[in-house]
Amino acid sequence: MSQILGLGGIFIRCKDVDRYRAWWSDHMGVALTDWGTLEWEHSARAYPSRSMLSPFAANTPYFDPSTQSVMINLRTDDVRGMIEKARKGGAQIVGEIDDTEYGMFGWFIDPEGYKIELWQEPSG
Template sequence: MAKILGLGGIFIRCRDVKAYRNWWSEVMGLDMSDWGTFEWEDIKTSRSMFSPFSDDSDYFSPSEHRVMINLQVEDVHELIERARSGGADIIGEIDVNEYGTFGWFIDPEGYKIELWEAPSAPSK
């Protein structure tokens, strides 16, 4: 039986595509092609998740969108500050736990973005 191999992409409708793409490029450093895509190399510590949430979940709050985007990043603290400097609304405090480091913000289109920095490998 054929199986799903991974996340192919995230597609978002937005009011001003150019401004939205520019914000992600200029503020968050996400280099995109002229038609709006970016690519990354698969790394051993990376993983993609598809995770349905209950309709009454407040995990996406305060965004009213029914989609939240989680991005695996190298430095949550730096990127939260870049998002703040770029005008994003920062949600709560950065959370460091056994699953890694997490930070959240609302992007210019009102989507809640979760930044995830994988936990460091245990020292031997």
């Protein structure tokens, strides 16, 4: 049976690939591989069974203030801590951290202008 097994990666165009890789490695703690990819191991603490592809209308305000056509959602165990790392790295923080019944969310614009949504699963 043919099926999708999970998210393999996110591929994006960059103005300065080396600077972009360095920012994610230096400020956000993501490992840089010998191939130049930024990778991390899946954690048992992450929601393990699902990744998603979520289409939005072309005119959605949800990606604002980014003008990119892609927004990246990353799972984390500490939204507040990751937002602080992004802030210290010079990222533009978007809005306030939102603690909801679905978990905690935080947003920033990375060095290439992509809006990054951080998601921390609700405890319990």
